[in-house]
Amino acid sequence: MPGTNRQIRLAARPVGEVKPEDWEHAEAPAAEPGEGEFAGRTRFVSLDPAMRGWLDDRPSYLPPVGLGEVMRAGSVVEVTASNHPRYQVGDLVVGTFGVQEQVVSDGRGTVRIDASVAPPSTYLGALGMPGMTAYFGLLEVGALKEGETVVVSGAAGAVGSLVGQIAKVKGCRVVGIAGGPEKCALLTDELGFDAAIDYRSEDVRKALRTHCPDGIDVYFDNVGGDILDAALARLAMHARVVICGAISQYNAESKVTGPSNYLSLLVRRARMEGFVVFDYAARYKAAAAEMAGWIADGRITVKEHVVRGTVDDFPATLQMLFRGENVGKLVLELV
Amino acid sequence: MPGTNRQIRLAARPVGEVKPEDWEHAEAPAAEPGEGEFAGRTRFVSLDPAMRGWLDDRPSYLPPVGLGEVMRAGSVVEVTASNHPRYQVGDLVVGTFGVQEQVVSDGRGTVRIDASVAPPSTYLGALGMPGMTAYFGLLEVGALKEGETVVVSGAAGAVGSLVGQIAKVKGCRVVGIAGGPEKCALLTDELGFDAAIDYRSEDVRKALRTHCPDGIDVYFDNVGGDILDAALARLAMHARVVICGAISQYNAESKVTGPSNYLSLLVRRARMEGFVVFDYAARYKAAAAEMAGWIADGRITVKEHVVRGTVDDFPATLQMLFRGENVGKLVLELV
Known part of the structure; x- marks a missing residue:
């Protein structure tokens, strides 16, 4: 159903292992991009061990995800509408867009994916x-x-x-x-x-x-x-x-x-x-270029563990990570 | 009694806190200095937290003190006889001579004390x-x-x-x-x-x-x-x-x-x-000179806790250290 945006929000602060009831499966109206913004449809969601730390209410290198907020996650989105000078419909963009189907962004902290270098999911892994x-x-x-x-x-x-x-x-x-x-x-x-x-x-x-x-x-x-x-x-x-x-x-x-x-x-x-x-953000570009070279040479093999599903599969997929059930980079592909 | 050398030897590997029965109070004949050696009478014995680690039989930065061996310790001795080219009778020398009244040394790893710079005990503390x-x-x-x-x-x-x-x-x-x-x-x-x-x-x-x-x-x-x-x-x-x-x-x-x-x-x-x-031994001399300057300027105050006694007081004095009963550098002065 177009016009709605399915989201995974933090419902409760987990104690110990994250449980299904710590998440809220919610729907919000899909927003339209404003001046200088673009809208996108999520294609791949990253799952990372660091996520567990973001759920605790204590000082760390990032503020905790707030109760009721969309879960923080890196993801790859496909641009569906754009008033942004750098992005056009059909572009693939990586950023910290959260666990949701639809996103609107002003482009800060985002990078356009060059599919000739590596598949989009790799921008959440070896090149991310x-x-x-x-x-x-x-x-x-x-x-x-x-x-x-x-x-x-x-x-x-x-x-x-x-x-x-x-x-x-x-x-x-x-x-x-x-x-x-x-x-x-x-x-x-x-x-x-x-x-x-x-x-x-x-x-x-x-x-x-x-x-x-x-x-x-x-x-x-x-x-x-x-x-x-x-x-x-x-x-x-x-x-x-x-x-x-x-x-x-x-x-x-x-x-x-x-x-x-x-x-x-x-x-x-x-x-x-x-x-x-x-802290090394200023040097990501050069490092990613070097890494892409090693991948192209065959000196580095990229291992990705892609789970295909919907945002509703995020909680179960995150559990896989903490149970060690993935090999290589764990990604949820929205289909 | 001249001719005998009272020593504190390790009798048993301590479990937990070092106990009196972990030490042997022994006597050995006082040795004569050979060619290139000097003999000395111990004046001050250093007591250091690191000593506890030397008593355990496990790999560390120094080999453990062996059972039956004279306890390792830094000390200041006064030269009583010398066939050593650098040392004369009456010189004060600092080195790792162990907990014993009489020592014989070939001079390796020793330093002559300059009493015009600081009192001898300070060579076991701020300048040691x-x-x-x-x-x-x-x-x-x-x-x-x-x-x-x-x-x-x-x-x-x-x-x-x-x-x-x-x-x-x-x-x-x-x-x-x-x-x-x-x-x-x-x-x-x-x-x-x-x-x-x-x-x-x-x-x-x-x-x-x-x-x-x-x-x-x-x-x-x-x-x-x-x-x-x-x-x-x-x-x-x-x-x-x-x-x-x-x-x-x-x-x-x-x-x-x-x-x-x-x-x-x-x-x-x-x-x-x-x-x-x-690991910094090559730079001790320059560092000690800088430290001596700060002491002379009054910018650094040397705190020493001197216990006067005999080598037989070593075990009890070491206990003071682990009970936090000393203030500043703990030294046993043999009187």
Whole structure:
């Protein structure tokens, strides 16, 4: 039915895991674009681990999503009407448009997609936030040097799968940690990782001793918890621990578990550093161009997990992410 | 009785707090200096929080003290006989000679004391390891900049009291955390700190909000545990957390408590970094000269807590340290 805009709004602040009743499935009238604006129809919605943090009412790098507000999300929209000088009907545009079918935007913070470079969904993954997160986290925060040993957790996820592959491009030894034999096989057989550790069936600490005989130079952490502790126990001298996320802790109802092996930072003269990718926005364009080159060369393989459905499938798709059921970048394609 | 050398040796690996029975009070024949060696009589023994770590049988930045070995310690000795080209009878020499009355050394890793610069005990404190630890930890690892807000825990201890004063020399706002009203009064009334927080009677997190309205730029941690967590919750953007020690955790019988607020590193784009002062050995001389200048100027006040006794008083004196009963650098003077 044209003229209505189906939306997913935050109904309640989740405690622990996000539950179906934390969301409101709502309808609003579809707005018309005003002067200098364009309207678009959502084609792809991004699902990201960081979303869990946006739901909590506490200070962070972005304000929390308000109760009753449309859920914040990156998405790709197709322009359906435009009074905007840069966009024409039919253009594909990526931006933070939220989980809804119809959007109206003045174009701030948006980028036109060049479909000759990569499929639209890739602008939410390797050429979007996850790609930029992997790139700047590994190369800038991690200060990666050729020949080093890199370990990444959440290695089969959107960010992790790119971290490992970028490290291979840079001539490093790469060990990925992921859950389950399929993900681990993907890492070594398809993505070029030197080794994979299945944290569900292996003793991670022991496996890190085997696969990193000279210690870990850069540990890129997406998960926190016990795996962070295992990596801290295996740091090389002057190692860098990049804190990108902590998906194992996001749904914790009690206090986050801190890394009890943090004193290894002292013994190994190492540092642990956090970052937020937005700080590198001025350099996205150059980084995305480099990444697109690696993809075109076949040096980086893009893994995307596309769920086809409607905005109403957003809550269930988000649960997949926190249960580790996706491989690569998780995207909801609206059909 | 000349000809005998009373020593404190490690008798057992302590579990939790070090107990009297973990030490052996032994006697050995006093050795004669050989070719190129000197003999000395111990005058001052250094007591340092790091000693607890040296007693555990696990990999660290130094090998553990072996069972039956003389306890490792920095000390000042007076040369009593010398076949060494650089040392003469009567010279005062600082080195890692261990907890014993008599020493013989080939001079490696030793430094002659210039009593015109500072009293001998100060070569174990402000001009020795604690001074170098404060200097390089704050200025190099902490990358302190003028006008920043610095918080230091263990602020009335050997290292902490110097960290705060060096930060004042560098034009910073300084808040110290210490245990008890006397130590806190010392910090503000005598050492020039801008504020002091008594962790025994105050809510540290709340007090940090009061005293650091714009957040903490450099947090110098000597204690770990809850205080580290409180500081992490109050970091300014791009803050540096210097991990120097964790005295609250050294006697822990169970696992070290990790900082559950470590994700604040991500939100605040901050880093946490450990160091070991020995890595800066090549620069000690210049740093000690600068420190001696600040002491001579009266810009830095040296606090020393001197216990007078014999080597047999070492175990009880070490307990004082872990119970927080000392103010400033704790030294055992042999009389």
